[in-house]
Amino acid sequence: MDGYTLFLIFIVLLGWGGGAILDKFATNRLGANPVIFWNVVGYAIVSVLFVLFLLKPQELFAKDPMGVVWALVSGAVGAIGGIAYFMLLANKDASMVVPATAIYPAVTALLAFFFLKESLTPTKVIGILLATLAVYLLSI
Numbered sequence: 001m002d003g004y005t006l007f008l009i010f011i012v013l014l015g016w017g018g019g020a021i022l023d024k025f026a027t028n029r030l031g032a033n034p035v036i037f038w039n040v041v042g043y044a045i046v047s048v049l050f051v052l053f054l055l056k057p058q059e060l061f062a063k064d065p066m067g068v069v070w071a072l073v074s075g076a077v078g079a080i081g082g083i084a085y086f087m088l089l090a091n092k093d094a095s096m097v098v099p100a101t102a103i104y105p106a107v108t109a110l111l112a113f114f115f116l117k118e119s120l121t122p123t124k125v126i127g128i129l130l131a132t133l134a135v136y137l138l139s140i
């Protein structure tokens with residue numbers, strides 16, 4: 001893996017891992033619904049700054065319009081998952097909720113196998129099983 005890829009992976013891990021703790025601090029004080037709102041506001045601020053400073057206007061619509069539809073549906077589905085996540089976090093321990101919801105890449109691998117015809121190698125199957133076991137062990 002090149003350095004740029006490792007840097008971005010680090011940013012994702014820091015953002016999502018650190019964000020989960022911040023989410024729990026917030027839901028402990030506010031409950032799920034206000035945190036959902038303020039989380040969206042924070043996300044919107046960063047997203048607008050990204051669009052203003054890093055995205056070229058012609059990149060928004062110049063490509064495949066169906067890609068825009070898929071992106072909108074992805075955002076809506078992700079929002080539904082995010083709402084459920086905050087509802088869980090408001091009522092359960094972060095040490096259980098975060099690992100249990102972190103198994104979503106296994107769902108992605110299975111869906112990619114069925115809908116995108118990507119390979120599901122024995123190594124990936126073992127990884128999914130081990131990830132499931134890890135979630136179980138972290139949640140007890």
